[in-house]
Amino acid sequence: MRAYWSGSNFYTRLGNPVYAPKWFTKGLPSTPLDGELWCGHRQFRKCVSITKRQDQSDDWKYITYFVFDAPRQAGKFEQRIAYVNDVVQPGKTPYAAAVGMRRCKDKDHMLAQLKIVEDAGGEGLMLRKPGSDYVQ
Numbered sequence: 001m002r003a004y005w006s007g008s009n010f011y012t013r014l015g016n017p018v019y020a021p022k023w024f025t026k027g028l029p030s031t032p033l034d035g036e037l038w039c040g041h042r043q044f045r046k047c048v049s050i051t052k053r054q055d056q057s058d059d060w061k062y063i064t065y066f067v068f069d070a071p072r073q074a075g076k077f078e079q080r081i082a083y084v085n086d087v088v089q090p091g092k093t094p095y096a097a098a099v100g101m102r103r104c105k106d107k108d109h110m111l112a113q114l115k116i117v118e119d120a121g122g123e124g125l126m127l128r129k130p131g132s133d134y135v136q
Contacts, residue, residue: 001047003065005033010051010065021056024063027093033084034134035067035099041121065096068126069134076131099126 002013007030010018018037039047039062050059067088070080081101088098104110104127114125 001037001044001051003035003037003051004071005035005065005067007031010037018051019054019056020051021060024060024065024095026095028065028096029087031070031087032072033065033067033088034069034071035065035096037063038066039063060095063095065093066099067096068099069128071134076133077128078130080134101128103130 003018004011004013005025005028010020010025012018037047037051039050043062047063050057050063067084069077070083070087073080073083075083081098084098087093088096090097102113104113110125110127117123117125
């Protein structure tokens with residue numbers, strides 16, 4: 001489920017608040033991040049069910065916030081990803097992780113990676129042009 005971290009709270013793509021427990025957001029930076037709240041392959045409904053509730057239940061332990069960009073950081077894509085890798089680390093952010101990035105060699109390489117993701121139950125790939133600005 002797409003989630004925007006404002007620096008203090010999560011919001012959906014449509015701007016609706018997501019009420020994550022404080023223990024879940026511990027260690028996240030006070031600067032915005034863009035990513036997904038994820039419960040695992042083929043678990044989208046479970047993730048939505050947990051995040052829609054406002055009770056901040058222990059079920060949040062099944063969720064990981066996968067971060068793929070830092071919208072307000074200065075610089076191009078590579079600088080923003082370096083920032084994400086710096087602030088989202090296992091020791092600092094127990095329930096968040098930086099999404100691994102791979103350089104796409106060509107269309108065939110991209111299609112092969114897409115097949116791997118889809119065969120595992122994933123929805124697709126996030127593609128970013130090297131040197132690009134953040135686009136919402």
